[in-house]
Amino acid sequence: MSKILIIDDDVDLTDLFQDYLQQEGFSVTVAHTGSNGLNLALSGQFDLLILDIMLPDIKGTEILTQLRRDSRLPILMFSARGDDIDRIIGLESGADDYVPKPCTPRELVARIRAILRRSETMTPDERPEPLSTGHLQIWSHKRRASWLGQPLELTSTEFNLLETLALHAGQIVSKTELSEKALGRPLARFDRSIDVHMSSIRQKLGHQIDGSSYIQTVRGQGYQLIKDE
Template sequence: MPHILIIDDDEVLAGLFEDYLREEKYDVTTIFNGSAGLEAALTNNYDLVVLDVMLPDMTGIAVLTGIRSKSQIPVLMFTARGDDVDRILGLENGADDYVPKPCTPRELIARIRAILRRSQAESRHEKKLQCGPLQIWPQQRKAIWHEAQLSLTSTEFSLLEVLTRHAGQVVDKNTLSEQALGRPLAKFDRSIDVHMSSIRQKLGVQQDGHGYIQTIRGKGYLLVK
């Protein structure tokens, strides 16, 4: 039974989501302020964090930064509907995905399931993937780059895994969204671009100064083989 941590000061809405999640066979803990939520998120007792951007004692972005400094636990952000600034800040600081608030319990469950599916191993005997100095173990959720382990969020790992499976080929954004984020690409959704920017920074550049992940305008992304 996955254990979900909700960090949100809206007690009514959080209670609604908690009840719905329990009906869907999730174990749920709700905390109503950022500092206590951050402490709880770092205990390794949870499988996923649902984090509101607006909290009474500290911002959700500050909580996310604190989590990412010590943990790669999947984080789903609550953002204000239409607020691109909070959305992009969350993704740039390591959020795995976001859901606009207010949202329906059904939409929240769908996002949680998608994140958990891609963060958990699907096969106990899946082989290693390799593209040059990049080695990926999908079952272990581990990536090695030039013999050093990459620190990736769950979403970054999933995106890099999809690109590695299609190394040398252009992968369009909708395919990346469906296979890595677990949902179709929404209109004006920049999540893929923000995550790709973060992955590029972690991989660095080739000797000629070009990135290992190339943007093919109007088509998608390509991992150089």
């Protein structure tokens, strides 16, 4: 049974989601303040966090930043519908994905299962040897990656995106494919989630000698991981 933590000050909404998620087989804990929720999130007891950006005591983005210093806990962000600025800030701060408010319980469950499915550890015999391309090595079964021989700290979604690019190193991967494989959902119109995550990955990889990125944007087509052997 996957353990879900919800941090949101909307009591009626969290009661609704808690009841529905429990009916779907999840164990659900709710915190109505950011400070209490942050302590719970750092406890290591949960498999996924649902976090509202607007909280009465601590900004959701501050919670994201603090969590990402010490935890790889998958985070699904609640964002006001149409509020692109908060959404982008949340993704830049380390959220794996977002769901707009208001949303249906069914949509929330679908997003949760997509994230959990892609953050589960693979069995050792699926890919015991690391996937290697250039300076990058990825151990899919351990959900671990290294760059230039050093551990690469990635969120669950960043790991999925980079792994997908690595599997197709030197080839263009469309945003549609990246969204389906890394986020577990179809690419929505005007959705910038992939772009924001890619920006974060680029910063972590640094630049090539000539100053260019190891991940190239191919306008109108997608992204390409430079195959540097």
